[in-house]
Amino acid sequence: MIRLDRRPDPSRAWSLATPPLAVLATMIAGGLLFAALGKPPVEAIRTIFWDPVFGEFAFYYRGQLLVKAGPLILIATGLSLGFRAGVWNIGAEGQYIIGALCGAGVALAAYPMESAFLFPLMVVAGALGGWAWAMIPGILRTKFNTNEILTSLLLVYVAEQLMAKMSFGLLRNPEGSGFPGSRNLQQYPSAANSELIAGTGMHWGIVAAFVAVIFAHVLLNRHIMGFNIRLAGQAPRAAKFSGVQPARLILFCLGISGALAGMAGLFEVAGPAGQITPSFNVGYGFTAIIVAFLGRLHPVGILLAGLLMALTYVGGEAAQANLGLPAAAIQAFQGMLLFFLLAGDVLTNFRLRLGRPEVA
Amino acid sequence: MNPELLLSALMVASTPILLAAIGELVVEKAGVLNLGVEGMMIVGAICGFAVAVETQNPYLGFLGGAAGAAALSMIFAFLTQVLLSNQVATGLALTLFGLGFSALIGQSYSGQKPPATHDLWIPLLRDIPFLGPVLFRHDLMVYVSLALVALVWAVLTRTRIGLVLRAVGENHDAAHALGYKVVRIRIAAIAFGGACAGLGGAYLSLVRVPQWTEGMTAGAGWIALAIVVFASWRPWRVLLGAYLFGGITVLQLNLQAAGASIPVEYLSMSPYLITILVLVIMSADRTRAAMNAPASLGRPFHAAA
Numbered sequence: 001m002i003r004l005d006r007r008p009d010p011s012r013a014w015s016l017a018t019p020p021l022a023v024l025a026t027m028i029a030g031g032l033l034f035a036a037l038g039k040p041p042v043e044a045i046r047t048i049f050w051d052p053v054f055g056e057f058a059f060y061y062r063g064q065l066l067v068k069a070g071p072l073i074l075i076a077t078g079l080s081l082g083f084r085a086g087v088w089n090i091g092a093e094g095q096y097i098i099g100a101l102c103g104a105g106v107a108l109a110a111y112p113m114e115s116a117f118l119f120p121l122m123v124v125a126g127a128l129g130g131w132a133w134a135m136i137p138g139i140l141r142t143k144f145n146t147n148e149i150l151t152s153l154l155l156v157y158v159a160e161q162l163m164a165k166m167s168f169g170l171l172r173n174p175e176g177s178g179f180p181g182s183r184n185l186q187q188y189p190s191a192a193n194s195e196l197i198a199g200t201g202m203h204w205g206i207v208a209a210f211v212a213v214i215f216a217h218v219l220l221n222r223h224i225m226g227f228n229i230r231l232a233g234q235a236p237r238a239a240k241f242s243g244v245q246p247a248r249l250i251l252f253c254l255g256i257s258g259a260l261a262g263m264a265g266l267f268e269v270a271g272p273a274g275q276i277t278p279s280f281n282v283g284y285g286f287t288a289i290i291v292a293f294l295g296r297l298h299p300v301g302i303l304l305a306g307l308l309m310a311l312t313y314v315g316g317e318a319a320q321a322n323l324g325l326p327a328a329a330i331q332a333f334q335g336m337l338l339f340f341l342l343a344g345d346v347l348t349n350f351r352l353r354l355g356r357p358e359v360a
Numbered sequence: 361m362n363p364e365l366l367l368s369a370l371m372v373a374s375t376p377i378l379l380a381a382i383g384e385l386v387v388e389k390a391g392v393l394n395l396g397v398e399g400m401m402i403v404g405a406i407c408g409f410a411v412a413v414e415t416q417n418p419y420l421g422f423l424g425g426a427a428g429a430a431a432l433s434m435i436f437a438f439l440t441q442v443l444l445s446n447q448v449a450t451g452l453a454l455t456l457f458g459l460g461f462s463a464l465i466g467q468s469y470s471g472q473k474p475p476a477t478h479d480l481w482i483p484l485l486r487d488i489p490f491l492g493p494v495l496f497r498h499d500l501m502v503y504v505s506l507a508l509v510a511l512v513w514a515v516l517t518r519t520r521i522g523l524v525l526r527a528v529g530e531n532h533d534a535a536h537a538l539g540y541k542v543v544r545i546r547i548a549a550i551a552f553g554g555a556c557a558g559l560g561g562a563y564l565s566l567v568r569v570p571q572w573t574e575g576m577t578a579g580a581g582w583i584a585l586a587i588v589v590f591a592s593w594r595p596w597r598v599l600l601g602a603y604l605f606g607g608i609t610v611l612q613l614n615l616q617a618a619g620a621s622i623p624v625e626y627l628s629m630s631p632y633l634i635t636i637l638v639l640v641i642m643s644a645d646r647t648r649a650a651m652n653a654p655a656s657l658g659r660p661f662h663a664a665a
Contacts, residue, residue, distance in 0.1 A: 004444070006662065037464075088448055140636070144644040149395065149448065150586050151636050157579045158629045165625035289452060328463030328574065335457025339435060342445040342453060350444070 004350040011348050018344035019294050019301070023308065025340040030333050039323055047322055048315030048330075061314050063201030067272050068313045070206035071096070071264040073306035075288035077212045078257030080297040081219075085229040086236070087253040091137065091152030092261040093285025094159035095130040099262020100269035101166055102129030104182055104276050107191035108171055111183065118190040122266055123204075130262015131255050133159065138254035142247040148254065156285070164278045171276050181277040185270045193271035205267025209306070212260055217299040225252065261285060283331075287313075290338045309334065366610060367494045371502055373613075374606025376401070376560040376568060378505045380584035381591070381598045382512050383556025388588055389516060390549035391529035391656035395451025396436055398581025399458020400554050401561035404429035406466040408562025409474055409572045418477040422501065422562045429558025430551050432458060437550040441543045444660045455581070463574045470573060474566045477501070501563050506599070508556065513595035525549060529654035532661040542661050557581065579632065586635045590642050592652040601638075608634050 027049070031041035052061035075092045082089045089095075103126030110118055137151040171182040185191045196202045220226035232239040232249055240246075264284065273280055291309050295301030316330030346352075380397050387394050407428025412421025436454050439445045480503070482496040516522035525545060527535045532542045564580065565572050583605060591597035612627040620627070 004662065090452060140640055144640045146636075146640045146643045147589065150582060150589070150639060153582050154579065154586070154632045154636050157632045161625040161629040165623055168625075169623070286456060290456065293449060326464055326467050328460050328467070331460025332457060332464050333460070335453055335460050338449075338453035339439065339457065342439055342450050343443050345445055346443040 003353045004346070005353055007349060007351055014344075014348040015296060018341060018348060019296065019305070022294070022337060022340035022344050025344075026333065026337040029336055029340070033332070033336075034325070034329070037325075037329075039325060044319055044323055044325060047319045048312060048333075051318060052311055052314045057318075059199070061318065063199055064314045064317075065307065065310050066201040066206050067203070067310075069306045069310035070203070070209045071268055071284045072288050072291050072309055073209040073303055074205065074212055074264040074267075075257070075261045075285060076291035076295065076302045076306060077209070077216045077299060078260035079288055080292040080295070080299070080302055081216065081229055082253035082257050083233075083292055084220075084297050085232045085249055085253050087250050088149045089134060089137070089152050089254050089257045090149055090289060091134070091154075091156050091285070092257060092288055093281055093283065094152070094156035095133045095258040095261035096265035096268075096285045097156075097159040097163050097281050098133040098265070099126040099130035100265030100273075100276065100280060101163060101171070102126055102262070103266030104171065104185060104269045107185055107188065107270065108182060110191075111188060114190045116190070119193070119204075119270070122191060122270060123208075123263060126266025127259040127263045130265065131259040133262070134254045134258020135251070138251045141254075142250055148250070152254075160281070163276065163280060167276050167278050167280075173275075182275045184274045186274040191270055193267050203267065203271045205264060205271060208263060208267065210303075213299045213303050220299070229253065261288075287334060290334050293338060293341055364490060364493045366614065368497065369610045370603060370606045371494070371498060372568060372606075373609045374602045375502050375505045376564045377580055377584050377587065377605060378599060378602035379501075379508065379560035379563065380557040380581055381587040381602055382505070382508050382595065383553035383560075384584055385588050385591070385593060385595060385598055386512060386516075386525070386556075387549050387553035388657055389529045389593060389654055390525050390546050391532055391654050391659065391661075392440065392546050392550060393447045393451065393658040394433070394436055394454070394550060394553060395448060395585065396433070396454025396458065396581075397553075397557050397584050398577055398579070399455035400429040400432055400557035401458075401564070401581045401584075402462040402575070402577045403432045403458045404558025404561030405565040405576060406462040406469065406561075406572060407558065409469055409565040410465070412474045412562075412566055413469060413472055416475045418475050418566050419500070421474065421566050422559055425562025425565075426555040426558040429561060430554040432461075433550050433554025433557075434547075436554075437547045440660070441547055441550075444662055447658050447660070459575060466572050466574065470571075472572065474570050474572075477567050477570075499567060501559070501567065504559075509595050509599050516595065526654070529656055532656045532659070536661070536663060542663075546661075557584070560584070583631070583635050586639050590638050592642065593654065594652075604638075605631060605635065 027045050031045050034044040035041040052058060052065065079089060079092060103122040106122045106125040107118065133155065136155060137148040140146040140151050141148040167180045167182060173181060173183045193203050193205065228244045228249060232244055269276060287309055291302060291305045295305035312330055312333060319325040320327055380401055384394065384397055404425035408421040408425025411424030412418050436450055439450045440447050477499045479497055479499050485496040486492045516526065524540055528540060528542050528545050536542050561577060564576060569576060587598055587601035587605065590601040608631050612630050616624050616627050
């Protein structure tokens, strides 16, 4: 009989060991899943995890790696602050969409004017758009006590409909011969978020992601707001006694995560995606939740986790092309990773003891 | 628009959400917050669809959907009840995994037609003017969903099992001290919730749509979660909430079909917006919201603590 004893403090060693173990377990379970689908398991795992970095066509995939990791890291960094404080913003996908809409809206309003100020203005508009969209669940939570999990998630569907409307209506390319979708911002020099170093995939969004990681690290370790966030998550009663205002904390966490998600959306629409279309969003906002947990809600951890998750995206595309693996397999794979991670947490918080339970 | 047809369509549109919500109500009454309803519904949708297509029997399909989603919910039960993981995060994981997994196994089923689920016209009652076409000319699952609401209400308020389940949800430490098996009761509740969500999903893919497409639940599971809050954790109010929501869905679909001057996208977002609005109204009164929610909702239970 195995018994669980709560540790007085979470184990640091297990906390660090869980993510790599979870990745390993996912590879094994994923391999079994692929085998069940009739795909060669070892080859599939190698195509997803090894070839994009070290394989024959790695020069192409490595650039893609940063392109995918940028938005994931940017969004997950914002989400992790809220998750630490027990504020569950799971609607980052919606904030990402609205950020892209607002940023692209600014660019399309200015078209065809060329100005050095346009791109910074778009970034601000994107961040404000995401912030405002996240403020809806924030204000509903603080003023009306409405569960932010449900409202933020339901707003994703609203944002998707809004984007569909915009790409058929207001933001549609007048020279697009009737196709849905906006002008391509990559062909508009002042608004384009182009590659900074050719061949690396590096664009301003990735720079912003690195800055956000540093900013979050400083905030959590050197600033009173970061201390309050950690306190509210670990000991809500103590936080109350030390004078932390829950409403302000909720608005701060939702606002930051919304603004970062909005910025991620803007960098994507002005860069890799290029235009607003009804199928612009590809689920970065949801995958970022997994990235945040895989990175242990720690900025540096999120950086590494974001790169790993980007690898599954890039490798997943390669596996789709080479092995005929369905796109959804990667999504199932990512969900599985989160399961193993959460299961592994038992080792962080509890000691496993063999033996019969003592009779009190 | 014919009011008879509109009301009859309302009952069909509400049934998937009603089924999922009544299951989640039982789960939450036992003190567990399972945010994976969306994931369980979509797995139920594909499992039900696959079984129905393979056996050419819709009723086996419904059973298959319930079984598939209940099996998925056991992952959640194991993680949260045995390994004591965070319920919010685990529920989200269940939804993300469910969406991916269902798309994976559903690949070969897109574009196929499921076997028809025939309507059971209840003799005599079906001929009542107006009420007959609205209430008594539906398929079996509509009646099953209504019977489930009544059953859940009766069990929760009129039986010993219901009392124990509510005790576990209100104060798991006290229930444990009295000798009730908190973890086992909760696992059973989670399985029931999973099976109900699976039935709801199967109803979507076999009757409501009827087809399999990736991500076809489109937030229905999240709306079911919201309806449980709207209902203040009371079975008959879940019925009211689900039918209210179904009414809005049917109305906006009819407006779309009638070519109303409001753009289609704005009509499509209305069910989500109205769900948010209703949530706000129900939770604005803090004392009442706090009184009705099960006191141990979302709190992990560890016997040694």
